């Protein structure tokens with residue numbers, strides 16, 4: 001890869017590092033020569049992605065709902081390391097944010113679920129940017145990348161979920177759309193030293209590990225979703241890596257406040 005795309009010796013802070021996307025992102029950054037600082041409430045299963053990279057990663061087990069714990073973590077990072085890139089990727093796909101539970105449907109969604117969606121989908125990125133984004137501004141350079149969603153731009157049609165217990169609650173779309181607007185706001189206030197951009201992934205189902213948001217290939221929701229994807233396949237976290245490397249590296253040095261939609265064409269139809 002040409003020097004403009006190089007991540008060699010850059011230090012990347014990644015939230016949600018123990019999750020489906022996070023594990024692939026971590027491996028890709030390490031392969032590209034970066035050092036990584038990984039944050040998640042759980043790191044179960046990440047070991048195999050870190051094998052052979054000893055000395056190039058640090059792990060922080062943090063519950064991001066705990067604002068003090070998160071602040072202490074960011075302060076510790078700033079006081080012990082330079083940070084070049086912040087990737088806000090964590091999200092709580094559990095019942096607390098109203099996923100796949102009858103209580104989370106539009107007619108039932110509670111104030112608490114909507115607040116948790118805001119915290120998880122917008123505020124976690126805001127708090128991390130307040131700490132690490134401004135540290136990068138002081139240091140004179142940096143890049144923040146917010147992981148939003150196709151559902152910040154489009155919305156799920158109700159027929160998608162007919163006959164299943166699955167669904168994607170209103171707070172998710174609201175919080176991820178808010179994150180896109182925050183991306184522009186932060187790009188304005190952190191300029192010119194720090195660039196702030198977003199990536200909005202499409203349908204990238206977790207077919208690997210049983211979690212709250214994992215799904216099987218024959219799930220009817222997935223079958224219906226796939227009919228709308230122009231490139232005629234579901235995405236994989238590896239499909240996001242090119243965009244991430246672009247936004248994290250000097251290759252995108254004149255790009256800020258933007259959103260790159262990586263969804264196989266889902267949102268244009």
Ligand SMILES: NC(=O)c1ccc[n+]([C@@H]2O[C@H](COP(=O)([O-])OP(=O)(O)OC[C@H]3O[C@@H](n4cnc5c(N)ncnc54)[C@H](O)[C@@H]3O)[C@@H](O)[C@H]2O)c1
Nearest residue numbers: 016018019020021040041063064089090091092149201204
């Ligand atoms: N998978 C998709 O199809 C898809 C599509 C569009 C956008 N996204 C976005 O991509 C990002 C990653 O999604 P994913 O599919 O890897 O999900 P995931 O659930 O596998 O990963 C999310 C990670 O966030 C962590 N997390 C949850 N609550 C936390 C807390 N309280 N404190 C700290 N960490 C916490 C989880 O432990 C998990 O490792 C999310 O922001 C999601 O909204 C995913």
